[in-house]
Amino acid sequence: MTPLASLLAHEMPVIAPLVLGPMSAQLAQRAGFRALYLGGGSVGYDKAVTEANLNATEMAQLALDIRAACDLPLILDAAGGWGDAMHVRRTVRLAEAAGFAAIELEDQHVPKRAHHHIGIDYPVPVEVMVEKIREAVAARRSPDFLIIGRTNLARENLDEAVTRAHAYKAAGADILFVLTFDAAQLRVIGRSLPAPLMFMTATTGLAQLPMPPAELAEYGVRLIVDPVTPMLAIHRALRDCYTAMADLRPAPLHGASSERELEALKVTIDLEALLAIERRTTERPR
Template identity: 45%
Template structure:
């Protein structure tokens, strides 16, 4: 758990170790610092800062490119400060051209994330499981990946190249783009929104060994649900569960509000909620008390 006096140790290097393990690395989505702490306390080794979740939680809007790079990086900084596990962050399109990517990579590194993914959508981008997407030319995205590689200060910082070309240009083009992005220096490849298990298997078979492979298990999205065992068999190194925590929180808040609206108080819902003391313990109040004693004046 992230501590007020914690000393984080080489998150990018740790992420690379985890990606090299034989089993897929599971990364639940975190949309704020609290959800990131819950991911860590549940025993996961890494958290994923979802752009979809960040947009919904920060401005209550859909993921259609409304958040700026500054807002995303600020959210990443808060999430990183709350936990000790590595954080992978959505960096959208890099917020501009290759020159903008230079600064985007450096700012995410300064925020303390272990890695980011950059996508080849045209600006303004959309959630990868929405319709109406457009992609930039492959050569332009190759330039962005090369810029990202040149910009990172820590060579261990993980660069994931995402292509949204499946929905726009077809699977063949998406696989070709992924190969080009790996040749440009991407550490991992993320082919977004395949629509069948046959296509998922083809992506894995054609790109296995080219770079680490990322699977986006987008809850309720266009990609069919597939077991973790099958993803391991196919050779995926990283599995993202981007919005399940957000959807679960939404359902829980709705249920509580319905209880208050119906009963006039939350009393009936309290047995299913953490107690006040349990919650304050979970977010670090005992550490605060210990530090108060440690630094109290004579």
């Protein structure tokens, strides 16, 4: 596996799409992505709750399943780190042991609140977040495990957000992330903060970035994360599928037959590799 830091050293940004488990990770890898993102928001949705209801151990378990099937660098959205600086120590150790390549920590109140999903955030004092980042840096065992320091304050006060980000960099954050979807604010952030920076897409996804990836790179962005598009696609596909099934209609497979899609699924999970092991060890010629 190429370390995430090595990928971010290139001029153009690395794009990391949301994955929710081993199968989606393998599909993303086959599509050509070089890094993956385990987003708390969408994992929460997948469990029919929110990221405020998640915990560190269930995210680590998901990482074990994903990393067993796919060796691309995996980024953890750890929200507020599931506690204060003392709790962050275990969060980082657990994330690193589970095989994550990076952890994203944001300066939000813990326990995180569901109101985050309707644009209402509760930032902690900058001093509290600085201590979390310092402990995250101290807790990691390898410098290849990257710490992402995040603040959402660009929505209200860009100057304060930049000040916070500088403090997080001084505390040891490897990557800075100031949440905004506004091109003008992104340019200010890029001129004010050192690379590498992270950018997260809005619900419109990668198809409607505020500026082209090459221009984002000019402003220090080296990591672009899409945290929700696959979840929206999955939700729509399942909703349509179950509606069709309830009406005794064929499932909508976009022109593919059920048999062809099943064969494609077997290729995704590499069923042939498992069959080959059985042929060699447990199956006998009949």
